[in-house]
Amino acid sequence: MKRRIIIGAAGALLALSLAGVAGCAAPAGLGGAGDAARAAGEPALMPASHEGRFQELGAPGCYGCHGAGKDADSLLAQAPALPADHYVDGDPATREVFGPRGECITCHPQG
C-alpha cells in the first residue's frame, strides 16, 4: 500500500472514467452530508452509485472528491468535504488523511 497523500490521490481520480466521476455528485438525502435524519457524529453512508469504488481505489479514490475541503481543492465542489478531524493533526492543510481514517468504508459503508 502506498502512503495516501493528496497529490497521488488526485491523480488516481483523474484516471477514472467520466461516468464514474459523475457518480460522485450525490444528491443530499442519500445518506450524504445533508441527510437531516442523522444525529451528531453519525457518519454518512456512501451512495449506491459509489459501489466498488473504495475496493478498487482505496482512500485516494474517496479523497479526490471529498478531500481537503474549503482549505484546499476538492475536485467536485458539491461533494461533502472531509471534516478536519480526518486529517493528520486535525488540520486539512496537512493534506494527509490521519492513518486509521484511511479505511473509509469502516465508517461509510455503501448505503
Place this chain on the structure above:
Amino acid sequence: MELTRRKFVKTTAVALASAAAAGTMATMAGCAGEPAKGGAQAPAGQGDVTRTVGVCRFCGCGCGVIVEARDGRLVSVTGDPENGSNRGLNCVKGYYLASALYGDDRLTTPLVRDDKATKGAPGGLREATWDEALDLVASKLRETWKADKSRLAFWGSGQQPIVEGYCTAKFWKAGLLSNNIDPNARLCMASAVVGFMNVFQTDEPAGCYADIDEADVFVTWGANMAEAHPMLYSRLTARKLADDRVRHYDLTTLRTRTSASADKVLMFKPGADIAIANAIASYLVENNLYDKAFVADHLQFKQGTENIGNAFEDGYDASETGQSVDAVTSITFEEYAARLAPYTLEYAEEVSGVPAADIQELAEVFADKSRKVLSLWTMGVNQHNRGTWMNHCIYNIHLLTGRYARPGDGAFSLTGQPTACGTAREVGTFSHRLPADLLVAQEPHRRYTEAIWSLPEGYLDAIAKPGFHTVKMFRELSKGNIDFLWSAHNNWAVSLPNLTRFLGRGDKRGVIDAFICVSEVYPTLSTQYADVVLPAAMWVEREGQFGNGERRTAVFEKAVDPPGDARWDLWMLMEVAKRVLAGEQIGGKDAFDVLFGAWYDPEAGAFRGTDREVSRAIWEEYRTFSNPALNEAAAAINESAGLKMEAKQLAPYDLYIDNHGLTWPVREVDGEWLPTLWRFCDGPQADGFDEQGVERYGEHDRAGGVSFYKSAGKRPSVVFRPWEPPAEIPDDEYPFYLCTGRLLEHWHTGSMTRRIAELDRALPEALLDVNPADCERLGVKDGDRVRVTSRYGSCDITVSTTGRTAPPEGIVFAPFFAEETLINLVVQDVYCPLSKEPDYKKTTVSIEKI
C-alpha cells in the same frame, strides 16, 4: 507517529474538553452541548444534556464512546479519545449505536405464553405483570431444581456486563449448586481459552492493541478483521501506511476485505492451517532458525492424544477418546523436532494447496529477528474441529522464535464479543469455571471461592464436576432432557449451529416442551420459543462493565432510563433468586442474604443504592478474587495453595471510570494504580510493562526480557499437534465447504443492528458468496435463489459473485445475521473435542437452483 496521534486526539477532544477535564463524565444537567443535527430522532429544543462515558455495545474491540443524551433520550455516540483501545475512533456500528435503542418494537412489558403449541412463530405471547412473569419463572426454576438439578440450565453471553455475569455465576454455582451455566462465548473463544490454559496456564493475551502500532509484519490467520474488528484493522492499515516496509501476510480459505491490505494471501484448503503452521515450525527447527536462548530459558515440550476423531455423536465426550483428549506427555526438544520432521514444505503444499515457496517465505519472516512479527487470529482458528490445536500451533511458532509478550512482537488472539474476556472468561460463566480463572474441579479453587463468598468450607464440593457445555446443553434440550432454560444477552435460535436440530424441526420436541425464559430487548427468533420474555434495559439504560480483548476493563455509565417496564437484568436475577431461594439456608443463614444481601433488599424488592453504588459493591467483592489481601481467609488459601491470584489484579471500581478503562493487572504503586499493557514483559510499570508481576513471581534478565511466571515451572508448553482432516470432506453429494461469519454492518444475529435504518440499508440481505466458476457449473448467476443443503438441514439464499468475500472454487460463504436466511439450519454442530467450540467454517453442502 506518537506525536501525530496525540495531536489528533487533542483536536478531537476539544468539543468534549469541559467534560473530559474532570476525568469522569459527571452529568452536566443544563449544559448546552453541541446542538444535535437530528431532526426525527432528537426532541426539538434545548433540554437537559448529559454526556457520559461508555463502551461500544458490539464487538470485542471494546471501543470507548462518549454518549450524549438530551431530555432522557440518546442523541449521539462518538468515539472517546481518552479510551486507550480506540483513541477516539469508532466503526459505523459504534457511531449509530444510539439508534439501536429506539427500534419500533422494543420490548417494554413482560410477556407470557399460555399455549406451548404456539412456539416457533410470531405471536402466542400476551402481556403480563412483572410479578406474574417472575413468579412463573421462579416457580418453574425451583420446581426443576428440587426435582432434578441436571435438567436446568442458564445460557449467558460475552455481552453480559461483568457484575451481572458475576451475580449470575454466583446464583447458579453457589445458590443452585449447578454447573449448567455456559455463555455464547463457547461459540467464539473457547478454543482460544483452552489454548491459553494448555500453553500458559493462564487465560489471557500477553499483548495489547498498541502492539499493532509497533509491528513490522502482520500475519492474519483465519481472521477477517476488516469486517469483524474494524477499528483494529484501521489501526493495522494505518501502521502499514506509515511505513512502506511493513508487510502483511493473510492466511485464509477465502479472500476477504482483510486480504486487501495483504502483500501476500496464502489461500489454504479448509483445515490445512495446522499443516502450514507445522511446516513453518519444522523449517525453523530444521534450519536452525529458532531462538535458542528463548527455548533454553523459557520452554518445555509436549505431545498429546492424537487421532481424536470428531464429536458427531452426543456420547463423544464420555467415550474413551473423548475422555483422553486433554492428556499430554512431556517430550524432549529433539523428539518435538522429530514429530515436526514429516511436515516438509512440500507436504504442507500438498495438504494445503499453498505453494511451498510461500510457506518458506513466511517461515523466513519468522526467522528474521530484525523485524517484529504480530500474529492476529479469530474465528477461522477458533471455530475449527481442531481449534485448540491450531491455537497451539500459532504459539509454537512464536515461542520457538522468541516472539511472545514483547511489544509489537507477539501472538494476539482477537476476541469476538465486547466482554467475552471480561465476563465469560474473567468472571467465569462457563460450566467448568469459578471466578478469576478458577476451576470447579480443583479443590483449592473451591476453598478459595468459598472464602470470598462466605460459604461453609466444602459447600462447593457439590459442583466439583463440570456441567453442560453449550452444544451439550442444547443437544440435551433437543432430546427433551432440559426442563428449564434461561437465556440472556444472546439469540440462540439464530446463532447456534445445527438449528434444524435445536429448533425441533423434526421429531425433537424438547424445545417446545421445556420452559424457556428469554431476557431480551427486541422480539427475536429466540423469543418465539420463549414461555416467558423478560424485557431488559439495554446498554446505557443501566450501568455496566465490559472487559475487551486487550484485558481492558471499562465502565459504561447509565445515561437514560429504560423504556416502559423494561428493567435491569440484575434486578430480574435478584427477584428470581429471591423467590427460588426463599426459605433456603446456607450455613444456617438465609441463603439469599448470604449471597446477595449486601446489595439487594429482598423485602423492598430494590437495590441498596444507585446503579453506581450497586455496581461498586459487587465489583469490590469480585475484585477480592484478584486482591486476596482484602480477605484474610482467602489470603491464607492463596498462600498455602500457591494460587498467585494477584497475578490478575483488578483496581477499585471508580478508577475505571476516572481512567476511561484500565488494562489488568492494575498495580498499586505509591498509592497510584497503574495498568499493564505488556504482560510478562519486564520493564517499568509506569510505561505499561509487567514490572510488579515479574518482580514478585518471575525472574529478571531472562531471554527476551520476559518471564512467564504464571506457567508451570515458568515454562510455557510447546505442544506438538498433528494435522488431522476436517470433520467432513466434500464429496459428490455435498461438494462444497460452507463457511459462515460476520460482516461489518451487522452485529451477530442482527437483532440490534438491523433495527438501525442506515445499517440495514447498507447491508439489507444475507447473500451466499460463490465463485463465478462454481456458478457456471451450477447454472446460477448473481441474484438467483438457491437451496443450500447439508447433512443437517437446508436454507434458501440468494447467490452473489460480487459480495464481501471472494471464495475460491469449492467454498461458499454466508453471514449469519439474517433470521429470514437462517444459515445455521445448515451448519454442523461438530465441535473441537478439547474446547467444545463448534466448527462453523467447514460444513459440507450441496447447492441447487430453486
